[in-house]
Amino acid sequence: xxxxxxxxxxxxxxxxxxxxxxxxxxxxxxxxxxxxxxxxxxxxxxxxxxxxxxxxxxxxxxxxxxxxxxxxxxxxxxxxxxxxxxxxxxxxxxxxxxxxxxxxxxxxxxxxxxxxxxxxxxxxxxxxxxxxxxxxxxxxxxxxxxxxxxxxxxxxxxxxxxxxxxxxxxxxxxxxxxxxxxxxxxxxxxxxxxxxxxxxxxxxxxxxxxxxxxxxxxxxxxxxxxxxxxxxxxxxxxxxxxxxxxxxxxxxxxxxxxxxxxxxxxxxxxxxxxxxxxxxxxxxxxxxxxxxxxxxxxxxxxxxxxxxxxxxxxxxxxxxxxxxxxxxxxxxxxxxxxxxxxxxxxxxxxxxxxxxxxxxxxxxxxxxxxxxxxxxxxxxxxxxxxxxxxxxxxxxxxxxxxxxxxxxxxxxxxxxxxxxxxxxxxxxxxxxxxxxxxxxxxxxxxxxxxxxxxxxxxxxxxxxxxxxxxxxxxxxxxxxxxxxxxxxxxxxxxxxxxxxxxxxxxxxxxxxxxxxxxxxxxxxxxxxxxxxxxxxxxxxxxxxxxxxxxxxxxxxxxxxxxxxxxxxxxxxxxxxxxxxxxxxxxxxxxxxxxxxxxxxxxxxxxxxxxxxxxxxxxxxxxxxxxxxxxxxxxxxxxxxxxxxxxxxxxxxxxxxxxxxxxxxxxxxxxxxxxxxxxxxxxxxxxxxxxxxxxxxxxxxxxxxxxxxxxxxxxxxxxxxxxxxxxxxxxxxxxxxxxxxxxxxxxxxxxxxxxxxxxxxxxxxxxxxxxxxxxxxxxxxxxxxxxxxxxxxxxxxxxxxxxxxxxxxxxxxxxxxxxxxxxxxxxxxxxxxxxxxxxxxxxxxxxxxxxxxxxxxxxxxxxxxxxxxxxxxxxxxxxxxxxxxxxxxxxxxxxxxx
Numbered sequence: 001x002x003x004x005x006x007x008x009x010x011x012x013x014x015x016x017x018x019x020x021x022x023x024x025x026x027x028x029x030x031x032x033x034x035x036x037x038x039x040x041x042x043x044x045x046x047x048x049x050x051x052x053x054x055x056x057x058x059x060x061x062x063x064x065x066x067x068x069x070x071x072x073x074x075x076x077x078x079x080x081x082x083x084x085x086x087x088x089x090x091x092x093x094x095x096x097x098x099x100x101x102x103x104x105x106x107x108x109x110x111x112x113x114x115x116x117x118x119x120x121x122x123x124x125x126x127x128x129x130x131x132x133x134x135x136x137x138x139x140x141x142x143x144x145x146x147x148x149x150x151x152x153x154x155x156x157x158x159x160x161x162x163x164x165x166x167x168x169x170x171x172x173x174x175x176x177x178x179x180x181x182x183x184x185x186x187x188x189x190x191x192x193x194x195x196x197x198x199x200x201x202x203x204x205x206x207x208x209x210x211x212x213x214x215x216x217x218x219x220x221x222x223x224x225x226x227x228x229x230x231x232x233x234x235x236x237x238x239x240x241x242x243x244x245x246x247x248x249x250x251x252x253x254x255x256x257x258x259x260x261x262x263x264x265x266x267x268x269x270x271x272x273x274x275x276x277x278x279x280x281x282x283x284x285x286x287x288x289x290x291x292x293x294x295x296x297x298x299x300x301x302x303x304x305x306x307x308x309x310x311x312x313x314x315x316x317x318x319x320x321x322x323x324x325x326x327x328x329x330x331x332x333x334x335x336x337x338x339x340x341x342x343x344x345x346x347x348x349x350x351x352x353x354x355x356x357x358x359x360x361x362x363x364x365x366x367x368x369x370x371x372x373x374x375x376x377x378x379x380x381x382x383x384x385x386x387x388x389x390x391x392x393x394x395x396x397x398x399x400x401x402x403x404x405x406x407x408x409x410x411x412x413x414x415x416x417x418x419x420x421x422x423x424x425x426x427x428x429x430x431x432x433x434x435x436x437x438x439x440x441x442x443x444x445x446x447x448x449x450x451x452x453x454x455x456x457x458x459x460x461x462x463x464x465x466x467x468x469x470x471x472x473x474x475x476x477x478x479x480x481x482x483x484x485x486x487x488x489x490x491x492x493x494x495x496x497x498x499x500x501x502x503x504x505x506x507x508x509x510x511x512x513x514x515x516x517x518x519x520x521x522x523x524x525x526x527x528x529x530x531x532x533x534x535x536x537x538x539x540x541x542x543x544x545x546x547x548x549x550x551x552x553x554x555x556x557x558x559x560x561x562x563x564x565x566x567x568x569x570x571x572x573x574x575x576x577x578x579x580x581x582x583x584x585x586x587x588x589x590x591x592x593x594x595x596x597x598x599x600x601x602x603x604x605x606x607x608x609x610x611x612x613x614x615x616x617x618x619x620x621x622x623x624x625x626x627x628x629x630x631x632x633x634x635x636x637x638x639x640x641x642x643x644x645x646x647x648x649x650x651x652x653x654x655x656x657x658x659x660x661x662x663x664x665x666x667x668x669x670x671x672x673x674x675x676x677x678x679x680x681x682x683x684x685x686x687x688x689x690x691x692x693x694x695x696x697x698x699x700x701x702x703x704x705x706x707x708x709x710x711x712x713x714x715x716x717x718x719x720x721x722x723x724x725x726x727x728x729x730x731x732x733x734x735x736x737x738x739x740x741x742x743x744x745x746x747x748x749x750x751x752x753x754x755x756x757x758x759x760x761x762x763x764x765x766x767x768x769x770x771x772x773x774x775x776x777x778x779x780x781x782x783x784x785x786x787x788x789x790x791x792x793x794x795x796x797x798x799x800x801x802x803x804x805x806x807x808x809x810x811x812x813x814x815x816x817x818x819x820x821x822x823x824x825x826x827x828x829x830x831x832x833x834x835x836x837x838x839x840x841x842x843x844x845x846x847x848x849x850x851x852x853x854x855x856x857x858x859x860x861x862x863x864x865x866x867x868x869x870x871x872x873x874x875x876x877x878x879x880x881x882x883x884x885x886x887x888x889x890x891x892x893x894x895x896x897x
Contacts, residue, residue, distance in 0.1 A: 002819035003199045005125050008095035010181060011139045012072035014043040016063065018085055019076030020054050027100055028076040030145035038142035038149050043068045069093040074143050079103040083114035090122030098143055099128035116189055131186030132162030137179055138205055153178015154207035155290045156200040158193060160185055164212045171283055176429030177290050180205040188217050194225035198819060201229035208289035210282060211237040219609045219724040220715045223271055224794045230272030231459055234452045236285045237273050239264055263606045266630035272459045274452055288445035291432045292412035294453040299325035300446055301373035302348035303363055305355040306381035310348030313439035320447045325373035331366060338362035356386040357394035364395060368402050375412040377442055382419055392417060392424045396431035412449060416442045460786040461638055470505060474680050477503040481683050481708050491541045492706040494586035501701055504673045508701040509591050513539060515584040517566040523587040524562040532589040533557055536565045538573050542580035544705065549576045554590060591702060595659045596695035597652050601670055602688030603678050610715055610722040611678045615671060617649040618691035633675035634727035640668035653694060660696040667694050682711045682722045726793040738838035746846060749798040751790045756809045763831040771867045772829045797850055801839060810834050813843040815851055823858040824851050844877055852897050859895045
């Protein structure tokens with residue numbers, strides 16, 4: 001349900017507490033005390049059937065006897081009473097319930113199911129059960145049993161652990177870090193991580209979102225919300241259970257490499273979320289992101305009175321991928337004029353151990369004005385010569401003045417005061433300067449800012465256009481898989497695999513199937529005639545790793561050797577695996593490419609996120625080498641390149657010594673094709689190509705395994721059953737004819753359409769742009785257009801239209817659904833010189849058709865009163881047109897589907 005009615009839970013005007021008790025150790029009493037201490041300003045009441053008053057607060061016997069209708073009801077009553085109380089709250093008109101109580105169970109027939117059904121009956125939202133509660137400083141609401149109230153700030157914390165949430169509150173209280181909201185979600189019976197990501201992403205008081213995650217409940221919903229939130233503001237996650245599963249037994253190398261935590265890592269990366277390892281790093285992120293914005297680059301300048309700590313900081317910066325800022329001659333001259341002759345002369349700017357506040361100020365003023373750095377780290381090691389507190393006061397004053405003058409253009413300033421007392425910490429924190437106990441913490445804090453900026457830039461990259469000549473033969477591929485399933489087989493045989501890969505234009509060595517030695521010799525003779533050497537491999541649906549039974553023989557050059565080798569393989573398999581069903585041997589041409597690199601590529605099935613793509617160094621020891629990277633499909637060329645670059649073997653794909661570079665993008669294209677195959681044929685459960693030989697002439701699959709099975713709908717919602725990220729909806733491509741026989745091709749928008757959108761806008765008049773955007777638009781930035789072209793197809797759709805004669809983009813129509821997927825808001829833009837030819841009508845009909853297919857109930861939009869052509873078209877299409885009650889120059893249009 002996403003953000004539906006969440007505001008009433010997180011910023012309620014009225015609250016009721018059910019289950020408070022006078023017992024000193026009770027949860028209800030702790031929550032009652034916290035609500036009163038936080039001085040909640042709305043209406044508040046306590047419901048209790050046993051006590052007429054608790055802690056001086058008069059109670060009532062039931063929800064119905066409250067003198068007001070509570071928006072939020074907090075429940076700490078026994079588990080058995082919760083479903084009935086939710087029914088009462090819903091009947092009274094409550095909007096949501098915060099269930100602190102644990103022990104409601106999980107399965108069908110449980111108290112949790114009864115509670116959910118009762119809430120759904122009244123359209124109520126539930127947080128919990130089994131949670132710490134919520135803390136909303138901006139609303140003076142502490143509906144939790146946390147030991148402390150958080151102060152107001154701009155960080156949101158969403159936690160699956162109550163203990164982690166209260167630990168963050170305690171830490172933040174010491175550091176002066178504030179929160180826009182803290183929500184402990186417990187068992188996520190209704191409101192989950194994705195709902196709260198959507199809420200805080202659009203919350204103007206929230207600068208960054210922190211997540212503590214144990215497990216994702218709805219991967220598709222989470223990915224959609226996380227991708228949207230990360231484009232707006234930093235999202236940082238710490239995930240527990242990284243080592244819980246360890247290496248699992250798997251039928252394929254790909255499956256073995258796709259460990260649970262590695263898949264989570266791939267999901268976070270795809271969403272644009274910054275992952276940290278532990279609570280200490282999460283604290284550092286909170287310290288940094290809660291106070292300063294991201295720098296334009298990663299050049300860090302350091303100012304210190306201790307050379308040793310400066311050198312340590314430089315080492316850590318380089319290790320983490322940052323750049324020590326260089327000091328240009330002009331800046332050096334200015335520093336020479338204000339510093340003693342024995343200052344370091346380089347970065348770190350060591351102003352010597354006797355530096356006082358005035359010397360710090362003089363150096364810092366020069367560095368703040370220097371365009372050669374992106375951020376400054378000020379460090380102080382306390383001495384008996386100069387007061388560390390005085391230096392801190394001077395630095396904070398100077399930084400505050402600098403920020404007032406430069407506002408958003410101000411570069412971040414961070415601080416390390418070694419051995420700082422609480423007074424100094426409060427002074428720095430009060431001035432909004434992130435401060436840390438060590439140089440290591442500070443440098444990592446700076447790199448979090450850099451990584452977030454790089455993640456956002458990566459999300460907004462325009463991917464290269466896919467080669468148009470790639471057109472997979474999906475019909476043949478589906479038939480191969482269907483035949484295996486009809487034969488009740490889990491594994492494709494080598495010949496089927498070769499045909500499957502070739503259907504997706506992935507070359508594989510010549511491969512034949514032989515049931516016995518005679519057939520093997522006949523197949524081998526064809527290869528010998530071509531001058532090839534032969535390889536024999538066991539064929540068995542029960543023997544997956546052929547080398548485990550000595551099921552591979554190389555370098556066979558004569559028919560006699562093939563006959564003997566076949567007999568040897570079959571006999572050995574029968575001896576070592578007598579229960580295995582053996583169908584014969586595969587006969588392949590042996591490929592010798594001494595300068596080719598052995599790679600592994602494939603995809604596997606994850607129980608949480610569905611299909612995951614794997615790439616790494618191949619060979620029989622892939623699990624031991626463990627040089628791999630994972631990504632969630634679908635992939636474009638840029639995502640495939642990024643996947644490759646995250647491995648060590650990627651360096652070997654470049655030229656070195658006498659080894660030429662692998663053919664550009666040949667490996668990346670195979671990854672893209674595999675991702676497309678996984679989308680087209682969800683019956684393929686696991687696939688790996690190992691090895692794939694990559695060299696200057698291209699790629700060649702030497703061996704592959706493909707596991708198939710019936711499709712399992714693991715992920716909720718529309719789209720492929722096995723993809724957490726909804727792929728490109730190619731089924732919506734259309735050829736349409738409008739007025740006077742004008743032929744137009746319409747398809748869903750792609751990220752690589754950004755240059756075409758810029759070109760389209762050049763053909764739209766200023767007047768028409770104002771009608772579309774409700775304001776004069778003088779410039780369209782890359783970031784603005786990227787938002788329009790890089791859609792999450794689970795939430796939005798845009799169709800672009802092309803003149804078939806000229807292949808020029810001539811129009812675009814889009815729709816974006818609301819948070820509960822009931823209504824969508826549309827917008828349309830056409831080339832000004834092509835209006836009146838029926839294109840707008842055709843695109844509007846298409847977007848209505850799409851909205852119906854998605855199950856939306858209404859389409860709405862805002863149209864300027866002066867846009868009479870659009871208003872008239874809306875009326876003809878059946879829209880209801882009304883003047884806006886607030887903006888009198890705007891009409892609200894609405895169509896019931």
